[in-house]
Amino acid sequence: MNSSTEKLVIYARNAIPEKYVQKINQLGATLLMEPWIYGEKEPVVNHDLTLCNVVLTLGLHDSLTILDAAPNIQWVQSLSVGMDQLLHQKTIQHDLIITNTKGCTSIPIAEHTIAMITSFARGIPNMIHNQQAKRWEEAEVTELTGATVGVIGYGEIGKEIAKRIKGLEMKVIGCRKRAKTLEQNDPADEVVSLEEMDRVLMEADFLVLALPSTEETFHLINKEKINKMKPSSYLINVGRGNTIAETDLIHALKTKKIRGAALDVFEIEPLPADHPFWTLDNCLISPHAAYYSPKTIERYMDIFLKNIIRFKKGLPLLNVVDKKLGY
Incomplete structure (x- = not known):
């Protein structure tokens, strides 16, 4: 788990509302964003992720290039409850922690x-x-x-x-x-x-x-x-x-x-x-829309902000996924 003295670098694969960008920055994190729209081809990683230790994403695709580009990743916060887009052999074998948004939807x-x-x-x-x-x-x-x-x-x-x-x-x-x-x-x-x-x-x-x-x-x-x-x-x-x-x-x-x-x-x-x-x-x-309401993103970000604080303090994270069970 990360220590409070280690620099926190977050790579976000999803758009984050500006008010939450400010809150993340206030927690001392460096935020790198390359938003991806679900259903479209995932964009190529253009940032240097060698110092990245946290990823915020809906899923990991394209041969999991993020894991290859970010060798020091410790934690992935999923913006989904389901893990079918995240639990591949590579993420299961990796010692990174995966958390989801259980309860938010x-x-x-x-x-x-x-x-x-x-x-x-x-x-x-x-x-x-x-x-x-x-x-x-x-x-x-x-x-x-x-x-x-x-x-x-x-x-x-x-x-x-x-x-x-x-x-x-x-x-x-x-x-x-x-x-x-x-x-x-x-x-x-x-x-x-x-x-x-x-x-x-x-x-x-x-x-x-x-x-x-x-x-x-x-x-x-x-x-x-x-x-x-x-x-x-x-x-x-x-x-x-x-x-x-x-x-x-x-x-x-x-x-x-x-x-x-x-x-x-x-x-x-x-x-x-x-x-x-x-x-x-x-x-x-319906187009996989049951999960959504205007309050959904607020609940997502609330979980993420709480987990950032816990991550920095070395505390157990909320909503940790059991990789063997798949949820």
């Missing part, structure tokens, strides 16, 4: 999830189609009260989702790697292990995925699992795109194995223009 993701659930329940997608066609026709609707929501990936985001679901008088079944006894004030009605996921699939009227990308979760939702869901159910993914076998889901939506899906994340992003999801009338698409 839980509220907007939870609110986005509720928006998708209520949209489906009230037939909003069909109403929009009818409006575009200038067709006066009632949409098929359902009530949320008493319905069951299964949350696969019951961590911080899952809990925020569950809190809001309970306000709608719905039942919540959380599903996580290991079952646990409900804590006091836990919003879920029960929390089960992944071994019991099939029961959750069969009971859920709305199935919400809030999973990280790991070897265990890759294509966790496939044809076999989808076939266990109710024909009247909806699937909502706000976790990671590769947790769903997309070909299987496309078939299920086309054949009405389930009623619909709301997808914020995909195996390939941006979603290609010729992808079948775009043309399915029972599929709602």
Whole structure:
């Protein structure tokens, strides 16, 4: 860990609002910035990073040239909760510390999830189609009260989702790697292990995925699992795109194995223009935007500033990622 006497040089791969640039400078850090827009080709490193010991980034691509250019790097602060863009063999083997923004996006993701659930329940997608066609026709609707929501990936985001679901008088079944006894004030009605996921699939009227990308979760939702869901159910993914076998889901939506899906994340992003999801009338698409609100960057920077202070003092950092687990 860095000592308070060592010069702090931060290389930022993302744009930082000016007020936070000033706060970082006030902490005695040298800030080098080369902003990169997610989805575009990552720019070439133009700075001398030999003295750089901290990197702020969303991911590391292009053969991890940053690690090659910055031999003294000690810490990477990710502006993401998911680690699929950061955990490569090189970063796993490197002794650098990786921290993420766990908790910073839980509220907007939870609110986005509720928006998708209520949209489906009230037939909003069909109403929009009818409006575009200038067709006066009632949409098929359902009530949320008493319905069951299964949350696969019951961590911080899952809990925020569950809190809001309970306000709608719905039942919540959380599903996580290991079952646990409900804590006091836990919003879920029960929390089960992944071994019991099939029961959750069969009971859920709305199935919400809030999973990280790991070897265990890759294509966790496939044809076999989808076939266990109710024909009247909806699937909502706000976790990671590769947790769903997309070909299987496309078939299920086309054949009405389930009623619909709301997808914020995909195996390939941006979603290609010729992808079948775009043309399915029972599929709602958002461009990996569930995490965002005007307050998101404030939460990111708050975590980063706290970690800069802790790093300078040699204290344990917040939100350290377990490289073996992948989160």
